[in-house]
Amino acid sequence: MSKDNSIDDATLAMDTTQNDKLMEDAGKVHMDEGESWGTGIIKDIKRTVGTHWWTEMTNLNQKTVAVTLLMFISVMAPTLSFGAVYGKETDNRIGAIETILATTWVGVMYSLIGGMPMCIIGSTGPVLAFTKAVVRIAENIDVPFVTFQAWISCWLLFYCCTAAFFDLTRVVRLATRFTDEIFAFLIVSIFVLDAVGDPFSQVGILRYFDPDHKSHDEFEDDPNYNYMETALLATLLGFGTTALIFFFRAFKTSAFLCNDGIRTSIHDFAVTIAVIIMTVFNEFVFDTVELEQLNVPDKFQPTYQCCDSSCLTFFPDDCPEQAEAYGSRPWFVDFTDLNGKGWVPIVAAGPALLAFLLLFLDNGITWHLINHPNNKLKHGEAYNYDLCLSGLFNFVNGCLGLPWLVATTVPCIVHLNSLSEKDKDGKVISVQETRLTMLFSHMMVGLSLLVLELLQLLPMAVLYGVFLFMGLSALPAMQFWNRILLWFQQPSKYPDTVYTRYMTKSKIHLYTILQLFFFGLVFLVQNMSAISIIFPLMTLLCIPGRLYLLPRFFSGWELCLMDGDDEEIKEWVSRKRRAMRSLSLPSEDSIGEISSSDDSPIEDA
DSSP states (O other), X not given: OOTTTOOOHHHHHHTHHHHHHHOTTTTXXXXXXXXXXXXHHHHXXXXXXXXXXXXXXXXXXXXXXXXXXXXXXXXXXXXHHHHHHHHHHTTTSSOHHHHHHHHHHHHHHHHHHOSOTTSOXXXXXXXXXXXXHHHHHHHHHTOOHHHHHHHHHHHHHHHHHHHHHTTGGGGGGGOOHHHHHHHHHHHHHHHHHHHHOOTTSSOSGGGGGSTTOGGGGGGTTOTTOOHHXXXXXXXHHHHHHHHHHHHHHGGGGSSOSSOHHHHHHHHHTHHHHHHHHHHHHHHHHSTTSOOOBOOOOSSSSOSOEESSTTOOSBTXXXXXXXXSOSEEOOSSOOTTOSTTOTTHHHXXXXXXXXXXXXXXXXXHHHHHHHTOGGGOOXXXXXXXXHHHHHHHHXXXXXXXXXXOOEEOHHXXXXXXXXXXXXXXXXXXXXXXXXXXXXXXXXXXHHHGGGOHHHHTTSBHHHHHHHHHHHHHTTSTTOHHHHHHHGGGSOGGGOOOOHHHHXXXXXXXXXXXXXXXHHHHHHHHHHTOTTTGGGHHHHHHHHHHIIIIIGGGTSOHHHHHHHHOOHHHHHHHHHHHHHHHHHTTOHHHHTOOOOOOTTOSSSOOO
16 A cells, blocks of 8 residues: 555544444345255256356367366376375275276266356365275274265265255355455465475475485385485476476566467466476486376276175285286175165265265355356356256266265366456456366366376476466465465555555454464364364354354454455445545545455465
8 A cells, every 4th residue: 555545543443433334234244045946956057058058168269278288287186196095095995097087077077067167176185084084984884985985975966956956055155255265275275285395294395305205115225316316306396397387477478579479378388388398307307316206007997906706805915925816896886785784874874964064065165266256257156056966976976986076176266267367467357268178178187098108207296386386376366365465564565455445454464363263273173184074164164253253353344345245345435435525535536446456365466
């Protein structure tokens, strides 16, 4: 905020009573009127698939191709990483092959018939944590995990369709920017920590400096292997990939090269170019240094290989004396394989209710985040319809012994930002709403099974660099992040936004502290393995926190400026200006247009 336009805290405090009267409903959140008995599902289909499907399937251009390649990398790397972890946690009942297959078919089908194709489907940490809990329950009641998961999937489909039929997705729409930003900041922090070095796990670039890192075990008998060389090269490749991506993306607004077309092409293909450069650099310049490569299976078949016909033991771990496996587990799960426990299908309703809450919140908050009004999406929402599809897709996955999938926050943010046109302040002007990027990228995930040897050339450090870019690119336009930065800035140099103009510094910082408190609770629960299964519930608590706790600390107009959408803020500012003119305060007339460039929690600066 410039010095000439600044308003001191005392003046603002004296003006609070007047501000309260400008808009009686300022800062209040209202639940939408319900559309029960399936009418919400029908309306979702009509306003999305029924209206815009042909346009979204035919808008192929250069940006579509570039974003497809970006989303392939953004989806493929987590798919394989989650697949490796699933293998460890489920005793190889689910592995990389299963995650690739699930991501491919669900992504392709959703891109064709889904209501909100800007949302990318994939594996997430919360779903993985819940799957771990299901494995432990299956072991305790002595039934096969895949059978138990299949019965849970049946109940999950029932819960999803029931919630959609009675329009229970209205609850998620009570989430405001306060909750959206906490969730987005959490997911961004996961990507950044996983890329740089997660203190809660063994992933990240800096983790290679640990001599006990699992990637060094393969070369422990090699006298020429030096883990410090590997760690330094990984650091160079990882951070170098991130720097290259930002460097190439900056060409779009630079004066270099001969025309806008070339600059735009370099910007659009920045991730692909950076990954190729750093991979080739590693292969030809540092070919003697061993690096951890992307863990890709050798051929397409179920991960679980059986020692005998009963398929109760895993080859080769449980039968090292055998030369080869008896065969693979069947693709279709046997629902009757219950070890004589006929009550299991009924008991599965309990865990299925928790699975539904997880899917409901993980999907719902991401949908709400992507459909924020500031993102200028024009093709409508389809919460109820897509909830039905999510239940159906995960029911099929359960029948095939595949992992459950939901909307993935950071890839969704990257997808949206990459298809957006923005002004010089980072505000979204328009978005190319298309189904083709998701369709093509998930088809490429499936086709990657034909070129597994090429994928094995990708160093994990390079992919960590892509993760770091995905996280950092979402930060600059997050209001939450920008308010944290205010703590380190000179007050007279604050950015010119509605809240820095009309609110006191103390109230702005108090709002940030309360948001950090809720973020800290969610972050803590998410990283404590014993209770991580309730992470979605902690996120849900942010909604009543915003509705009932924050009004005790802030007036309605203050919540409007910090947490309202663009239209509500503009209305309040308009009334404020009229009130100031009526009181003959010319200083207000000199104030320029209100900047709201950081009002969207997910825009890419």
